[in-house]
Amino acid sequence: MRRLSxxxxRILFEKLSKYIGHNVKGLIERPDGLYAFRENRGRVYYGSQELFNSAMTFAPEEMHSCGICLGKFTKSNKFNLQITALACLAPYAQAKIWLKPxxxxxxxxGNNVAKSGLGRMSENIDRYQGVVIYSMSDLPLGFGVAAKSTMECKNAEPAAVIVFHQADIGEYVRSEDVLF
Structure with missing residues (x-):
């Protein structure tokens, strides 16, 4: 586990700020201690500083993961968030959308969200802003990118796409046959 360059x-913080805005600082300086980001084999992990200090006792080739995997860097140096980041994003999300059952x-x-499935949404969502998707019972289901702003959604037709799908909790079930 090594520190990020x-x-x-910068790339990681830009991606996270699309979903949680200025609350990125809240991810690092939490009431229960200091948290950090570490990289191992192109994947970025999030955890407490104490956890990462304890992990330093293992040899790098023996360490597979430590903390919560937020995502991974591609070969072109872009960062892709994975569904495991949902637990970290949901409490700090600024733009939220609730879906009808x-x-x-x-x-x-894995489908995009149409206006007909929209239960409610936060005010002042901009186009192409990262949003966290919730069920009507406030269970985080995944995240995506807003296809339309809040104002555009009011005048959109029922079949119009409101959110482009990025990741959802159903990925665990869909990828189960690949893992085993």
């Missing part, structure tokens, strides 16, 4: 830290299943199958 300045360039990779009938639309939840479609989203969990």
């Amino acid at each position: 300045e360039e990779k830290t 009938a639309a939840e299943q479609q989203f969990l199958y």
